[in-house]
Every structure is written in C-alpha cells, then in structure tokens.
Amino acid sequence: MQPKLPIHCPSCEQSLSVSQLSCTHCSTVVSGNYALPLLLQINEEEQNFVLQFLLSSGSLKEMASQLGNSYPTVRNKLDDLIQKINQLKTKSNP
Amino acid sequence: MKKIIINPFEKYAATTLLAVGLAAMLLGWAAGFYFNARFDGAIDLHFVEAVGVYDPLVDLVISIGITTLMLFGLGKYINRKTRLIDVLNASLMAKIPFYFLTVFNYNGHIFKTTEKLMTGVQENVLNAPDFSALLPILVFSLIALAALVLAIVLWYNGFRVATNAKGNKSVFLFVAALLVAEILSKVFISFIVSI
Numbered sequence: 001m002q003p004k005l006p007i008h009c010p011s012c013e014q015s016l017s018v019s020q021l022s023c024t025h026c027s028t029v030v031s032g033n034y035a036l037p038l039l040l041q042i043n044e045e046e047q048n049f050v051l052q053f054l055l056s057s058g059s060l061k062e063m064a065s066q067l068g069n070s071y072p073t074v075r076n077k078l079d080d081l082i083q084k085i086n087q088l089k090t091k092s093n094p
Numbered sequence: 095m096k097k098i099i100i101n102p103f104e105k106y107a108a109t110t111l112l113a114v115g116l117a118a119m120l121l122g123w124a125a126g127f128y129f130n131a132r133f134d135g136a137i138d139l140h141f142v143e144a145v146g147v148y149d150p151l152v153d154l155v156i157s158i159g160i161t162t163l164m165l166f167g168l169g170k171y172i173n174r175k176t177r178l179i180d181v182l183n184a185s186l187m188a189k190i191p192f193y194f195l196t197v198f199n200y201n202g203h204i205f206k207t208t209e210k211l212m213t214g215v216q217e218n219v220l221n222a223p224d225f226s227a228l229l230p231i232l233v234f235s236l237i238a239l240a241a242l243v244l245a246i247v248l249w250y251n252g253f254r255v256a257t258n259a260k261g262n263k264s265v266f267l268f269v270a271a272l273l274v275a276e277i278l279s280k281v282f283i284s285f286i287v288s289i
Contacts, residue, residue, distance in 0.1 A: 064107070072180050073104045076258040079175070 007041055015041060041088050046081055053078070100247050102187065103255040108179045115186025119154055122193035126150025129196040130205060134283045136161045136276040137242065139192045141205040156283050158185045161275040168271045169257040172264060176257045184252020191241035191248070198234050207231055246272075 009016055018034040039047065056062040064074045097104070102111060126133060126149070132140045133153040162178070162185045169176035198204050207227055253259065253268055 068105065070104055070106055070111075070255065071108060072177070072255050072258075075175065076255065079173075079258055 004044060005040065007036060007043070035092060038085060038088055038092070042081070042084065046084070049077060049081060100244070101251040101255070103180070103184065103252045108177070108183060111183040111187060112179060115183055115190075118190050118193060119158070119186060122154060122189060122196075123151040125193050125196040126153070129199040130202060131196040131199060133157055133189070133192060135280045136272060137245065138276070138280070139195055139238070141199045141202070141208070143202070143205065152286060153283055154189065156286065157275075157279040158182075158189060160279040160282060161185045161272065164271045164275040164278070165253055165268070168267055169253065169259075172259050172267070173257045180256030181253065184249055184256060187252060188245045188249035191245045195234075195238055195241050198237070203230065204234055 007016055008014065015036065017036060019031060021030045021034075022028065039050065042050070052063055052066065053060075056066065060074050060078065061071060064071045067074065122133070125131065127145055127147055130142055130145050131150060132138075132142055132145060133150060134140060134157070136157050138157070162182045165185070166176065166178050166181045169181055207230060210227065211231070249272065250265070250268055254264075257264070259268070
C-alpha cells in the first residue's frame with residue numbers, strides 16, 4: 001500500500017510543512033522549513049482530477065466520458081477546485 | 095438507483111437527457127390527450143372533461159419554455175457558465191412525474207368524482223360525504239403530493255448541477271423563479287387559449 005502524504009496536522013489540523021528531506025542513495029539529510037507546493041496542499045482525489053485534466057489535454061468533455069459523469073458535474077468540480085486553489089494561494093501569499 | 099431517479103443530471107450526458115426528456119414529453123402529450131389532462135402551469139396538472147389534441151402539447155411547450163427561460167436567467171446570474179441545454183433538461187425531466195399522474199384519470203374517474211364533490215359542496219347537500227367516493231381522491235392526492243415533491247427535487251437537482259449553485263440564497267432564488275414561472279405560464283396559457 002502506498003502511504004498517503006499527510007498535508008494536515010493530525011493534532012490541530014493546520015497545514016503541515018516539510019522539515020526534512022533525505023537522499024535514499026547517500027543518506028544525506030536536509031533540514032529546514034519548506035512550505036508544501038500548492039498542488040500538494042489539495043487532497044488526493046483533487047490531485048488525481050488535476051492529473052486527469054492534464055492527460056485529457058484540458059478537455060472537460062473527454063474527462064466527463066472517462067469519469068462516467070456529465071459535463072456540468074466535471075465543470076463544477078473544476079470550478080470548485082479553482083476556487084480552492086485561489087484560496088490556498090491567497091493564504092500562502094497574503 | 096435512487097440517485098438516478100432523483101438526480102440523473104450528475105451522471106448522464108446532456109444529449110441523453112434531452113432525448114429522454116423530449117421522448118417523455120411526447121408520451122406526456124399522448125397521456126394528457128388520452129386521460130383529459132392539462133399541464134397548464136410550471137407545476138400544475140388539472141383534469142378536465144375533454145381536451146383538444148394539441149392542448150396538452152401547447153401547455154407543455156409553454157410551461158417548460160417559460161420555466162427554462164426563468165431558470166436560465168437565474169442560472170446565468172449565479173454562474174455565467176450555465177448552459178441552456180442543462181436547464182432545459184432539468185425542466186423536461188421534472189415534468190415526468192406529472193405524466194404518470196394522468197393515468198389516475200382513466201375514464202375521467204378523478205374529474206367526475208371531484209365534480210360530484212364540488213357540486214355537493216356548492217349546493218350544500220354534502221352533509222355526510224360518501225367515504226367510498228372520497229377515498230380515491232385522498233389516495234390520488236397523496237400520490238400527487240409525492241409526485242410534486244419528486245418533480246421539485248428533480249428540478250432543483252438539475253438546476254444545481256447546471257449552475258453549481260450552493261447555499262440557502264440559491265434555494266430561495268430557485269423557489270422564487272419557479273413561482274414566477276408558474277404564474278407567467280398560467281397567464282400565458284390562458285391568453286393562448288382565449289385567442
């Protein structure tokens with residue numbers, strides 16, 4: 001099972017940041033405090049949606065038929081995601 | 095299954111829903127003619143003594159047309175990406191429960207019973223209403239109420255998917271638009287009938 005990348009603190013539900021990165025080859029460890037990239041701050045389902053959008057060359061019609069949903073359902077999902085990303089952007093760059 | 099009945103708009107393509115909605119409208123026209131029903135309003139169904147061949151079709155075209163235009167205007171105000179076909183599909187599909195109700199007037203049954211009751215009330219001779227006459231009307235009223243609820247749920251779900259509407263404000267605006275469409279279609283249909 002592929003472990004999920006946690007994006008929210010299980011204790012206080014605030015956004016998590018990256019504090020340590022390591023090289024699996026030479027075991028070098030980098031410590032610091034890095035904010036998660038915007039696309040990692042959305043949940044897994046939303047990330048898959050973005051990926052699918054990219055793979056279908058941005059065609060919502062094609063996505064709708066692939067996902068077995070109607071066109072307005074897919075468009076609404078995209079609109080909600082755009083709104084969420086805009087909110088995250090404003091939050092990270094006030 | 096439940097989701098398909100109350101919200102087919104999330105799953106099915108607009109062209110599929112349009113084909114089903116239009117086919118149902120034609121069947122509704124035939125049922126309206128056969129069972130003497132008028133669809134003279136956005137959320138209306140009346141049984142009469144006799145209908146002309148085209149009366150139910152004119153009712154449906156006007157009521158669906160006016161409701162679609164009202165909800166499309168509101169939809170554009172809520173979300174400028176709203177498409178006419180999605181709102182039209184909501185109006186077409188929401189009418190389906192009304193078509194099923196027409197069969198209850200087989201042989202003019204509901205019309206005759208209500209006429210009898212109304213005459214009794216007007217002549218003040220209905221002191222002890224005949225329960226066997228009232229029972230079919232009561233059963234029909236309950237089924238009609240359930241059909242009305244299903245129609246409005248279908249209408250709102252179709253509108254919500256078409257416009258991505260959220261919150262209480264959009265529910266309030268939807269109800270207001272539906273009521274205005276009901277009044278306008280009623281007025282327009284009686285105007286057409288009078289000329």
